Amino acid sequence: MTEENITVSDNSDLEDNTQELRGYLSKWTNYIHGWQDRFIVLKDSTLSYYKSELESNLGCRGALCLKKAKVKPHEFDDCRFDVSVNDCVWYLRAANPEEKQQWIDVLESFKAESGYGTSSDSSTNGGGLRRHGSVTSLQSTGSNGRTSRRLTEKIAELETYSELLSKQGLQLQKYFDTCISMYPQIDDGDTIDAAKLADGADVKQQLQEVRATSASFKATCGASVAALQHALELLKRRDRQARKAEELYMALKNQLTEVRLASKPGPDHEEGPHSTLPDDEFYDAVETGFDKMEEERCARVPATRDELGDTRDQVELPPPAIDNRLTAHNLWTEIDRISTEQMAAAFEGVGGQIGWQLFAEEGDMRMYRREMEVDGMVMDPLKAMHKVRGVSAREMCHYFYNPRYRYEWETTLETMTIVEQISADALVCHQTFKRIWPASQRDALFWSHVRSAPDNVYAVTNHSTTDDTFPANTGACIRLFVTVCLACRTEWPAGERPSRDNITTSIAYCSTVNPGGWAPAGVLRAVYKREYPKFLKRFTGYVVDQCRDKQLVM
DSSP states (O other): GGGGGOOOOTTTSSSOOOEEEEEEEEEEEEEETTEHHHHHEEEEEEEEEEESSGGGGGGSSSSEEEEGGGEEEEESSEEEHHHHHHHHEEEESSSHHHHHHHHHHHHHHHHTTTOOOOOOOHHHHTTTTOOOOOOOSSSSOTTHHHHHHHHHHHHHHHHHHHOOOOOHHHHHHHHHHHHHHHOSSSOSOOOHHHHHHHHTTTGGGGGGHHHHHHHHHHHHHHHHHHHHHHHHHHHHHHHHHHHHHHHHHHHHHHHHHHHHHHOOOOOTOOTTTTTOOHHHHHHHHHHHHHHHHHHHHHHHHOOHHHOOOOSOOOOOOOOOOOHHHHHSSSSHHHHHHHHHHHHHHHOOOOOOTTTEEEEETTTTTEEEOOOOOOEEEOOOOOEEEEESSSSHHHHHHHHHHHHGHHHHHHTTTEEEEEEEEETTTTEEEEEOOOOTTTOOOEEEEEEEEEEEEHHHHHHHHEEEETTTTSSSTTOOEEEEEEEEEEEEEOOOTSSSSTTTOOOOEEEEEEEEOOOSSSOHHHHHHHHHHHHHHHHHHHHHHHHHHHHHHSSOOO
């Protein structure tokens, strides 16, 4: 999504929050269709989405109230963020981290201005629920019930003391009023000793009663103060218990929410031996991903030479002899050894004790495999035998080796970087492959070498290597390790000159891939049973189309 596809408006002179943001994001739909481009609109405190901008006036396909939403950047994916309201979650991906941050900033600023936050406090208490200090926020249960009963008892005591103090106060007040009425000559500023007045007056008979009432009043006041202090301690204890119960409740609520979300098939259902996706759903999702890539490839217009740029290898055809620059390189010993071994193995037979099993057959094409698992990961060696007419071995290997054409026939390729151009017949290349959910994204770093051999044989060998510039498994991608060989031999009738009408090229394609991470064995085997024949037909068909009406090169 480019900047011109994003529209932002902020009318700061209005009282209401009127920030708007609209543009295309990838939204995860379901395990079959995975990520789909959707037109997302933030307007009037509502986040809504449409299938496309053209349909934005026909009604949205879904909406979230942003005031109650929680915005969370993904932990590992730099381009992804999630927007959720309770159990409803939108998984969104921008084209790059900058655009993702732009969306998050606007969403966060909106929530801050509207009085709702996505701070750590709200994230830990259920995404926006605020804690209140009221001691009556929760019903008393368990040990808190004992506190509640004791508090009730203290309240009853205080009510009794209140009645006693009221009666005793009235009695004392009546006695004091009698004393005042009998001695009106006393000034207001003088100190009145009620006991002395009683001793020398007609109210002397009330003296004992007043003294008893005064003692009771003092005792009642002391008991009331003690009961109040005890009740206060009980209230504090109940408040602490209520807060602990509330924290436990919110923790359990968050845990329940996470379990509910984890039970739904979403983009975070990563591959692994504990994946909750059944194998059939896993395969359906992968199959749909491959179908989508094939549709994109068919709809893609071939790039011109100018559009390809200068980052591609400029070798036109594989040289008939090994380039001297390669023999001086520190990888030469490994390249020479593995290429020689792979070429010899490519043309070996598939019978006898080798254990190859035929698993696909179509016309001249035969595909074989040997089942092999290492640490629970499928690493079945594969071999394909095919014949193509009208194309030479040198031409076939040219299009397989030369990175300039790789985007046109390799549908799973996302990015490609030539790490080192060793020579005219060897290079080191780093490739990232499109992610096919629910499998994690993969990348590969390998050297590629093309060479000729007697009897009109050419072969390309790719083998994984290491480079400090591209360390393995440090980002979002899982590093896969490959050993691939495409060996081709061209033949034509004896006594005739080779031409496009009479040449036949036998192809042997051998592949051993360590996926670098777990995936269901049945799914992997079903996928390569489906994809490898399609790949070989697609590639050979592409080469035939490229060579048509061009001069034959042997």
